[in-house]
Amino acid sequence: MLCMRSFEDLVAEAVAAPVEGWDFSWLDGRATEQRPSWGYQRLMSRRLAGVSAALDIHTGGGEVLAGAEKFPPTMAATESWAPNAALASKRLHPRGVVVVATGDEPPLPFADEAFDLVISRHPIAVWWNEIARLLRPGGTYFAQHPGPGTVSELVTHVVGPQPQLWALYEPEAQRAGAQAAGLHVLDMRMERLRAEFFDIGAVIYFLRKLIWTVPDFTAEPYYSRLRELHDLIAAESRFVTHPTRVLVEARKPGRSALGA
Numbered sequence: 001m002l003c004m005r006s007f008e009d010l011v012a013e014a015v016a017a018p019v020e021g022w023d024f025s026w027l028d029g030r031a032t033e034q035r036p037s038w039g040y041q042r043l044m045s046r047r048l049a050g051v052s053a054a055l056d057i058h059t060g061g062g063e064v065l066a067g068a069e070k071f072p073p074t075m076a077a078t079e080s081w082a083p084n085a086a087l088a089s090k091r092l093h094p095r096g097v098v099v100v101a102t103g104d105e106p107p108l109p110f111a112d113e114a115f116d117l118v119i120s121r122h123p124i125a126v127w128w129n130e131i132a133r134l135l136r137p138g139g140t141y142f143a144q145h146p147g148p149g150t151v152s153e154l155v156t157h158v159v160g161p162q163p164q165l166w167a168l169y170e171p172e173a174q175r176a177g178a179q180a181a182g183l184h185v186l187d188m189r190m191e192r193l194r195a196e197f198f199d200i201g202a203v204i205y206f207l208r209k210l211i212w213t214v215p216d217f218t219a220e221p222y223y224s225r226l227r228e229l230h231d232l233i234a235a236e237s238r239f240v241t242h243p244t245r246v247l248v249e250a251r252k253p254g255r256s257a258l259g260a
Contacts, residue, residue, distance in 0.1 A: 007200060007230045014204035015219055020083035021061025024209075030202035034193035036245045040144040041067045044119055047142055048072060051116035055134060057108070058123045062088030062099070065119075071095060072117075076110070078102045080124075106130040115139060122146055124212055126174065128181035137254020141183065145174065146212055147190050147244025154203065154241040157229055158222050159214050171246055183250040190246045197239045200230040 017026055045068040048054055053074035056065045061084050065077055076098045079085040085101040092099055102108055106127045113136045120126075120143040131141050148169040155162055167173060175185050197203050204226065207217045219226060233239050 005199070007227055010199055010201035010230070011204060011219055011223075011226065014201035014208070017205055017208075019205065019209040020081070021087045022063040023061065026205060027202055030199055031195065031197045031206065033195040033243060036144070036191045036193065036247065038189075038191075038247050040064075040121060040247065044121075044142060045069050047117055047119070047140070048075075053115045053136075054117040054119065055108075055110065055115045057118060057120040057127075057131075059088050059092075059099070060084050060121075062091040062097070064121045065097070066091050066095070071097060074115075076100060076115075078108055080104050108134065110134055113137070113139075117142065119143060120145075122210075122212075126177065128177045128183065132181040132183055132252060135183075135252040137252055139252050140186075141178075141248065141250045141252075143248045145169065145246045145248055146210075147171075147192070147246045149242075150244045151195065151213060151241040154197075154207075154239070155214060157239075158203075158207070158225050165215075169244075169246065174246060174248060178248070178250045183252055185248070185250045187247060187249040190244060193243045193245065195241050195243050197233065197241070198237070199233060200226055203229060203239070 041064055048068050049070045051072045054072050056077040059065050059077035059079050062077060075096065077088060077092060078100050079088050080102050082101060085099060089099040100109060107130060112133055115134050116136055116139045118131050118134055118141045122144065126145065135141065146169055149166045150169065152166065171188050171190050175188055178185050197206070204219050207214050211217070229239060
C-alpha cells in the first residue's frame with residue numbers, strides 16, 4: 001500500500017516519472033480531482049465544427065484537442081515544450097493538424113487575422129494582444145484558464161502564499177486583459193473544485209506536471225515541507241485542496257467572413 005511506503009521511496013518514484021503530455025493516468029488511485037460543470041472539451045468541439053480555421057495554443061501533448069469530433073479545414077496547434085510537441089505531432093498529424101513548436105513568448109508564427117477561433121486549455125500565460133492579432137474580425141477566443149488561488153492550500157503548504165501570482169488569475173484581471181487587447185468578453189465564469197491527494201508522490205507529480213502551480217518546481221528545495229506534508233497525509237489519509245478554473249469566451253469586434 002502507498003501509505004506503507006517510505007517518504008524517500010515515494011519521492012524518488014515521483015521525481016523519475018515522465019510528465020510530458022496531459023495524460024494523468026499515473027495518478028489513478030493516488031489522487032482525485034473534480035471537473036468543472038461546463039465540460040470544456042465538449043464545448044470546444046462544438047465550436048471547432050463551425051469555423052474554417054482554428055488554433056490551439058499550448059496544446060500540451062494534444063490530448064484535449066484530439067477529443068474533438070471534427071476539425072476545421074485549417075487546424076493548427078502550438079506547444080513550447082519539445083517533449084510535448086513531439087507527442088502532439090504524433091497524435092494530431094494523422095488527423096491533419098499542423099503542430100508548431102514555438103518559444104515561450106509571443107509572437108507566434110502566424111499571419112495577422114489568420115483564425116476564426118483560438119482555443120487554449122490551461123495556458124501557462126495568456127497573450128491577449130497576440131490572441132487579438134491572430135483573430136479575424138468576429139473571431140472568438142475560447143479557453144479554460146487556471147483560476148485565482150488554485151490549489152492554494154497545497155501551494156501555501158509547500159512554498160507559502162503567492163498573492164501576486166494568484167491575482168493574475170482573478171476573473172476581473174483576465175477580463176481587463178482581454179478588454180485592453182480590444183476583445184469583447186462574452187462569458188467568464190469560475191468554479192472552485194475539490195482535489196484529494198493520497199500520497200506525497202502524487203503531490204510531487206502534480207506539481208511537476210502543472211507548472212503554473214509552483215513555477216520551476218523541483219522536489220529538492222522543498223524537501224522538509226514535503227516531508228511534513230507526507231506525515232500529514234499519513235495521519236489523515238489524504239490532503240484536500242481546491243483547484244479553481246475560469247471559463248473564458250471573448251470576441252474580436254467586427255464581422256467575419258462566416259457571418260459570426
